[in-house]
Amino acid sequence: MKCAEAGNMSNGLFSHLLKGAWLLWQVLFVAGTGSKLWEVPTASFTSSSNLSEGLHWVPHCQNRHPQDRVRITADVPPRLDGTWVSTRCEVRPGPEFLTRSYTFHPNRHLQALQHYYTDSTCGDPAYSLLIWGKLRLRQASWITSGGTEAEPHLSKVGIVVHSVAARQRLASGLPPVCVGLTLGRVVPGKLYELYNTRAGRGCLAALGFSMMELGLIRVEMQHHSHGGKILELFLGDIHTDWTQRTHYRPTGYQQPLQNAMHHIHPCPVCALVYRSSEQRPPVLPRRSAASASLAGRWVSQRCETRPTVLFLTRDFSFDPEQQVWEGIYRHYSDPFCSQPMFTLRASGHYAQGNPSSKVLGATEFVFKVTQVRITAMEEPTAKLLNETRPGKCGRAGGWEVGVEQDLTPTHGCTVLGIKLPHKEFELFKFEPDHRKHPLLFIGERPTDGSSPDRPQKRPTSFQAPMVLCSGGERPHHQPPHHSESGFNSKQVQVEENKKYQGQESDG
Numbered sequence: 398m399k400c401a402e403a404g405n406m407s408n409g410l411f412s413h414l415l416k417g418a419w420l421l422w423q424v425l426f427v428a429g430t431g432s433k434l435w436e437v438p439t440a441s442f443t444s445s446s447n448l449s450e451g452l453h454w455v456p457h458c459q460n461r462h463p464q465d466r467v468r469i470t471a472d473v474p475p476r477l478d479g480t481w482v483s484t485r486c487e488v489r490p491g492p493e494f495l496t497r498s499y500t501f502h503p504n505r506h507l508q509a510l511q512h513y514y515t516d517s518t519c520g521d522p523a524y525s526l527l528i529w530g531k532l533r534l535r536q537a538s539w540i541t542s543g544g545t546e547a548e549p550h551l552s553k554v555g556i557v558v559h560s561v562a563a564r565q566r567l568a569s570g571l572p573p574v575c576v577g578l579t580l581g582r583v584v585p586g587k588l589y590e591l592y593n594t595r596a597g598r599g600c601l602a603a604l605g606f607s608m609m610e611l612g613l614i615r616v617e618m619q620h621h622s623h624g625g626k627i628l629e630l631f632l633g634d635i636h637t638d639w640t641q642r643t644h645y646r647p648t649g650y651q652q653p654l655q656n657a658m659h660h661i662h663p664c665p666v667c668a669l670v671y672r673s674s675e676q677r678p679p680v681l682p683r684r685s686a687a688s689a690s691l692a693g694r695w696v697s698q699r700c701e702t703r704p705t706v707l708f709l710t711r712d713f714s715f716d717p718e719q720q721v722w723e724g725i726y727r728h729y730s731d732p733f734c735s736q737p738m739f740t741l742r743a744s745g746h747y748a749q750g751n752p753s754s755k756v757l758g759a760t761e762f763v764f765k766v767t768q769v770r771i772t773a774m775e776e777p778t779a780k781l782l783n784e785t786r787p788g789k790c791g792r793a794g795g796w797e798v799g800v801e802q803d804l805t806p807t808h809g810c811t812v813l814g815i816k817l818p819h820k821e822f823e824l825f826k827f828e829p830d831h832r833k834h835p836l837l838f839i840g841e842r843p844t845d846g847s848s849p850d851r852p853q854k855r856p857t858s859f860q861a862p863m864v865l866c867s868g869g870e871r872p873h874h875q876p877p878h879h880s881e882s883g884f885n886s887k888q889v890q891v892e893e894n895k896k897y898q899g900q901e902s903d904g
């Protein structure tokens with residue numbers, strides 16, 4: 398396989414460092430089993446209890462209290478019934494700012510509500526899309542371990558524009574036929590049909606609209622040591638290239654939605670999104686600014702998934718005084734990050750730039766990678782690296798399991814697609830979590846595996862947030878509740894029943 402083909406596996410802070418991960422996966426797992434990568438499983442689903450996975454997940458954070466230990470399980474196929482909502486203002490490539498509320502019914506019907514905004518705080522609604530359809534679960538994914546492939550069938554898509562200004566902005570970006578057929582007669586606040594099974598999808602494509610995210614699904618349940626449960630719905634990732642997003646079949650995930658009955662507490666955004674409608678979009682409260690200092694150690698909150706099957710955790714340290722950084726990327730072969738493949742340790746310098754003109758509250762950075770060290774965590778990985786030519790990837794024949802090697806003398810590693818030194822243009826954002834602790838959002842990696850090595854390729858969306866580990870003992874977490882003032886489980890159940898009854902007539 399050529400190095401370029403490995404690009405789809407790139408991820409983490411510096412995508413070029415990881416282009417060889419796909420090669421490792423192909424050689425160690427796909428070729429080793431003799432299976433074709435795109436082969437579809439033919440066996441029907443067995444009992445979900447037989448396919449339930451579980452693991453105690455503890456972030457690499459010495460300051461975490463033992464009470465924070467969480468056991469995570471995931472059933473294949475997933476159980477989707479209920480309503481799932483955004484927990485914060487979501488940022489998609491473009492950038493686009495939105496909140497989502499998706500309801501799945503036992504009869505396979507779904508009703509999805511997407512609210513789009515003009516700002517990165519989701520405080521100024523532009524328009525809302527109401528989507529009706531059905532979802533058929535297919536089989537466990539061969540591409541993304543732990544995920545389930547699904548097939549959505551849309552029946553109708555309606556649009557509600559929330560202001561004259563929003564209608565004008567939409568009209569300026571849509572083909573004349575769409576403006577003439579739909580937007581030309583739109584009155585703010587009224588629902589208009591944008592698509593049905595008899596009409597074409599041209600106007601939807603012009604909006605950049607796609608429900609391909611429903612093609613890959615995973616549901617995780619967090620079992621906390623104090624007995625609380627949190628349910629999260631992971632849907633397929635959105636392609637970072639606007640021209641590819643309407644037909645891209647996802648292999649990674651977006652940030653999860655949380656179940657309205659089992660969500661983290663407190664979550665005021667959950668309540669606002671749950672109670673919203675196409676005529677009444679949620680207006681999210683402005684969050685107080687989190688700490689704007691990179692100083693300290695930041696780690697992944699969960700096992701993370703990247704497009705085309707790569708599972709990893711990230712562990713970054715920043716020194717603003719010296720403007721130096723170090724990133725540790727631990728790579729695994731499973732969605733619970735329990736089977737290590739290799740560890741990559743990168744370091745270098747960085748410079749802080751201007752506030753972003755595209756994403757309010759975000760800041761531009763430039764990072765330079767000057768050193769990379771690799772540790773093979775299993776014998777097949779060490780064997781593969783030992784087969785590289787002398788001078789192309791560390792000390793020839795010197796790779797051993799558990800022994801770190803510096804790639805600086807060989808200016809990188811050709812088989813892993815690593816070239817040193819390297820520069821990337823980044824986007825960072827700080828935001829407080831539900832307990833006012835700072836989270837760090839780092840720019841999303843290009844889906845095609847390329848590197849943001851030019852200012853024009855700087856990210857406009859983010860990866861999963863990282864949590865600050867150092868800088869003092871963190872307060873012990875209280876048990877997450879399934880309700881909050883004005884948003885309790887009984888009320889949710891009553892409102893769910895009303896929604897289901899209202900949908901029965903739709904067939």
